[in-house]
Amino acid sequence: MTIGPNIDARHATALPFVIAWIVILVLAGISAWTAFLAIGIWAPVVQFGIAAIQTALLFILFMRLKGSPSLKWIFAGSGFFWLLFLYGLSMTDYSNRQGWPPTQISSQPPRQGDIGGD
């Protein structure tokens, strides 16, 4: 499984990279534009969604995952995958810990026993 220096057609042209560059910048423009709209929770959702797409473009094209063996794809994804553990499992605590967050965002009233009231 030797993967040589990448002397092949995809290096011959700069066009895909320039297109990706333009797409990233346009997406960034949309992202910045949403910041000025009063769309509440949707603004960060759109912004971080766009950041994810931009990251995918950078990883696949600029960092040359495209055409690479699956090993590199696995490692490129595994950092984000492991972060899911940290984010997801921590949130099982923060989403319903007694008195956290101090202002509860969910409109679900906390269960009585969870609070330790009465």
Next chain:
Amino acid sequence: MSTTTFEGMPATEPRAATEPSYLTSENTIASWLFTRDHKRIALMFFASVTFFFFVGGTAATLMRLNLATPQGLLQPAVYNRMFTMHGIIMVWFFLIPSIPTTFGNFFIPMMIGARDLAFPRVNLLSWYVFNLSGLVVLFALVMGGADTGWTFYTPLSTVYADGYVFAAAIAVFINGFSSIMTALNFIVTIHRMRAPGMTWMRLPLFVWGIYTVSVVMLTATPVLAMDTFLLAFERFTGIGPFSVQHGGDPILWQHMFWFYSHPAVYIMILPAMGVVSELIPCYARRPIFGYTGMAIALMSLAILTFFVWAHHMFVAGISVYSAILFSLMTFFVAVPSAIKVFNWTVSLHKGRIIFDAPMLYALGFVLLFTLGGVTGLMLATLAVDVDLHGTYFVIAHFHYIMVGATVSAFFGALHYWWPKMTGRLYPEMWARSAAILMYVGFNMTFFPQFVLGYLGMPRRSYTYPVEWQSWNVLSSAGASILAIAYLLPLLYLGWSIFFGRKAGPNPWGATGLEWATPSPPPTHNFGDTPIVTLGPYSYDPENDTFIDQEGVSHAR
């Protein structure tokens, strides 16, 4: 170099016997300090971690000495600094680096048939960074030490502690770079440098152990790095994400800390499991029971270990539902460990068992690990943990795993591979006595602590009520036996370097590729790259023969 062969071994000349051994090829100090040879770096790591083992051990000795009397012999401030330094040094400067940086460094390339690790310079840099962090922690120790416990819980560590917490946290931060560099090197090496024919399912289980531990190190350490960075920042400036005054959450520190530090327990135990999986088939002279299951268990431990960290926080005030989820995950993580214990035990079935010192250490490992494991189950049970958390029961439990099991495996590996590393045999009777002494001393030290824990003796206390003295004295007495058992190998192994019998290339009749080289091996391990045709552990107890991984059959 020696070409003496083991009794009964076919007198095939080991490869590249003409090349000088890695120990004697160059003899200047610079040739060691700037070496890129994984074997020399492994020995340098061995020297470093042994030094820190005895620094941490000295702190432990002082602690047990203090606890021999109820009112304590040391000043409270000194005792607090001792257990903090004992924890920090033993965890980050001995247990985590011990097996990977010494035996991993030395034997991973040899076991997979490579001439070196993928990035030898990074490997050397890792050693320097490790020692830099060691200097910082020694600086903190000499200047007065830190008094927070190795867990650095906020806000004690950020605001109230008056020791050198900043320096200690920075030392841990720097130490992380060393871990990451070593882990990265192993992962790349195992992926890309295997000899022809060395498929994943032909890897020795030690290589699997090191691979999984590297994955855990690589993915857990950055969270600790960020956590200690933020802690040092908050300690320095007075504001940070753990600051209660600014609306921060002190429990966030615990979440991020245990996100690393629970997997850290597996960083300590996975390579030890790998070692034991090498020792048991070799000395039982039969293939390991359930190779595939063992490899899968290692991998699933490496993943599952990330799902259980909040079981250190069941009484910390986290959400009850979250605690229940983490408890369930903890029971799941116990399953692969149970599989491994079962497989090791069954691996003795119909073997031809030789009770040499490494085997004694390995059997001790299995028993101590099992006891540590079942008490871990008790701690994973939510209601029982409420009672036992923060008591000596926890201390006893994790010492059974981290000291009983991991250090046993470390010494087992040391004896097993000593002939390969130095070219000399160790004195067998001395080694057996040390192994038995260690087992006795260890149980005598830590078993009483289970009782003390259930009686309610809180950890990290320099004083305790008089009625607990009998247990504590027993524990301290055991600790002195344990200290002797740890010092003994230093003496007889040191003696054997100069006066031990010369070892042949394969004194134990083992199957791994590392035994296909002369002892000690030449600088670049293999003259020509070996071609692997078989999985590991092709021992045949019926006829007392074995087939090495290149497919050559030997009578033992």
Next chain:
Amino acid sequence: MPADARLEIQFATLEQQGDTAQVGMWIFLVNETIFFGALIFTYFLYRLTYPHEFAAAAKDTVFWAGTANFVILVTSSLTMVLAINAAAQEERPNQMIGWLIVTVGLGFLFLGVKGYEYYLDILDRVVPVVHFEVKPGEGSAGELFWVFYWIATGLHAIHLTVGIGLLLYMLLWRIRRGEITPAYYAPLEVVGIYWSFVDTVWLFLYPCIYLVGRS
């Protein structure tokens, strides 16, 4: 593959050596991703907890500087890729050097803009502890936002500086000694992967820092 001075003893071929280096960099980036991810985790936690305070605090960030730096970094990633493209082709060594110099220049430009932004921040009294003024609506949690701001941008700037150092090492040492050729330019690719990753970090820091509390 003939014996080559650049081939290290543990590898069989230059291909294996080059590819191993790239895999090594990707594995290093796993670690970097989690490092920054853990920092952004603390950010998300407190932003969810104190949305109003964070919005009030983030309003004072310098929007134009963050956006300009976004463009600069993405562009530098492009020029880096073009340099590697040129490196792969025999006839264009000067183009490669040219693109690399542009990349280094953009890196320095980023640091310049960042430095000027820091200067504006100091004028605005948003340096926690040493030079901080609580603005209306920020509460005490607003200071947490600024702690995140300084740590995140500071760590990012350190990473970018390391990237510039690697590029200069390539330009002034490896390329000058003729070690980067169309037959073996893996070191340049490894630096390119790292450079684009530093860019990736900014993709996430930008909405975290500059796009909060603007509406």
Next chain:
Amino acid sequence: MYHWIPFWPDTAAVNAVVVNNLYIAELGLSAVIMVTVLAMMLTYCVRYRSNGTASRGHRLERTWHFEIAWTVATLGVFLIVFVWGAQVYAWLYEPPPADEEVYVVGKQWMWKVEHPGGQREIDALHVPVGKTIRVVMGSEDVIHSFFIPAFRVKHDVVPGTLETVWFKADKTGVFRLECTQFCGLQHATMQGEIDVMSGADYARWLTSQGVHESLAEQGADLFRAHGCSGCHGQNSTVHAPSLTGLYGTMVHLQDGSVRLADEAYLRDCILNPRSFTVAGFPPVMPDFAGQLGEDEVIKLIAYIKSLGSKQESLR
């Protein structure tokens, strides 16, 4: 008993009995596992020692069904223990209706106890036997952990919030109170005594403390002294939420969320009111973070609770 070698701690509360049963069951399970492993190992070691003559032929080769059986069996046993433990845990951390309440503040390195009647103790806690006691805990500095070994009750006391545990002692006597979270230099001495008394003794003890003002009365003084009564008082003209009957109700906040008005909520409201603006009220209350100590907050909460509660209607 051999008093000089204690094997088993005191068991003096209903909580402790329940935990003990689980603990004993797990000890039994552990013993079974250990003995199995040890017996297998010893048998094999003796039978298959290197110079033993036992047959080595017909080793187990197809092993997967052994492994699956072993795995499923252990998983099943583990799940039973897990469910048992989780049930007890939820029960331990869900306080039932309390007969008595006490307030505990952890401070380097002492436990400060305040009874609702205004009686104060340091490193000691007097409670009546056979009553459900609810302990509301706060910390003034670092994380402490409130632990009574004889009751098997433990909870960390984290600064910045209030935590609650409960217990019901079923034996009179003096038991240990400990801090099990390392909290600085004299952590080891942050210990006290739980004095479980009969109801009559307890009543006598309460009256013998020479206290003039109950906790709620002290809170009322603070309520006036800090100007709270100016807005929250009966005759105030400022538009502020009424506190009468607040405790134990569900409060609708400005941001649409609903919170149960328990101790932790009241504490947060006093110290950081702007994060908890009640729906329909202007956010004008100054925050008292840094102005009130934990024990003062506890007095204020006791006062607010004394203004009537809806506890009964909740149950």
